[in-house]
Amino acid sequence: MDWAGLNAFVAVADHGGFSAAAEQLHLTQPAVSKRIALLEESLKARLFDRLGRQVVLTEAGRLLLPRARQMLAEAEAARRALQDMNGTSVAG
Amino acid sequence: MDWAGLNAFVAVADHGGFSAAAEQLHLTQPAVSKRIALLEESLKARLFDRLGRQVVLTEAGRLLLPRARQMLAEAEAARRALQDMNGTSVAG
DNA sequence: AAATCTTACGGGTGACGTAACGATC
DNA sequence: GATCGTTACGTCACCCGTAAGATTT
Numbered sequence: 163m164d165w166a167g168l169n170a171f172v173a174v175a176d177h178g179g180f181s182a183a184a185e186q187l188h189l190t191q192p193a194v195s196k197r198i199a200l201l202e203e204s205l206k207a208r209l210f211d212r213l214g215r216q217v218v219l220t221e222a223g224r225l226l227l228p229r230a231r232q233m234l235a236e237a238e239a240a241r242r243a244l245q246d247m248n249g250t251s252v253a254g
Numbered sequence: 255m256d257w258a259g260l261n262a263f264v265a266v267a268d269h270g271g272f273s274a275a276a277e278q279l280h281l282t283q284p285a286v287s288k289r290i291a292l293l294e295e296s297l298k299a300r301l302f303d304r305l306g307r308q309v310v311l312t313e314a315g316r317l318l319l320p321r322a323r324q325m326l327a328e329a330e331a332a333r334r335a336l337q338d339m340n341g342t343s344v345a346g
Numbered sequence: 347a348a349a350t351c352t353t354a355c356g357g358g359t360g361a362c363g364t365a366a367c368g369a370t371c
Numbered sequence: 372g373a374t375c376g377t378t379a380c381g382t383c384a385c386c387c388g389t390a391a392g393a394t395t396t
Contacts, residue, residue, distance in 0.1 A: 192353085192387080193386075206336070215394085225336065236328065240325070244297050258361090271376090306369070307376080350394085356388095361385095367376105
């Protein structure tokens, strides 16, 4: 599990497809496919059901999605906190 | 920011030194040093004050530490949730 | 046949370990 | 002088993009 994988996972879930997710992430489709594959492998759980061109979250995917969002949000919050602290009482 | 960096950060904070952290992480000292350096760089914030052989958390470090623990805990919780789900009703 | 995901392949970047260095008690 | 953290360097694995393949509508 890594941030890149989680990001890709959320993007695919949000957009309902690898192609659209790839655009949002400024990556190619194969890159997103590999990221998801690696994430699935590292978690030992299928996250999407590939039903032809339809991409649907599995039960594991539905379970992970809110947690992934949470983790990404926490990461961004931490970054912001440090940024804000850097700007506190010392400008530049 | 990556999981490896956060893990190293928490380990160094907990053990009060890079050497002890390296042992816990099954890494060498230089590897831990580099991880911390990269984390600090990616966050644009010094996390430890190297006062001779004394390694002390900076204000930024103190701010990050609980958040880092939280993120790591969330990650482990997510892993556990998926593992548990895999084992539910199907004893592999 | 068009669109979508997956697999194969080559190139570049990053991470680790060993070795060497500087600093501190 | 012994211990600890940092820097330098070589090697290996990983990630990405391009190209080709398989499958569905």
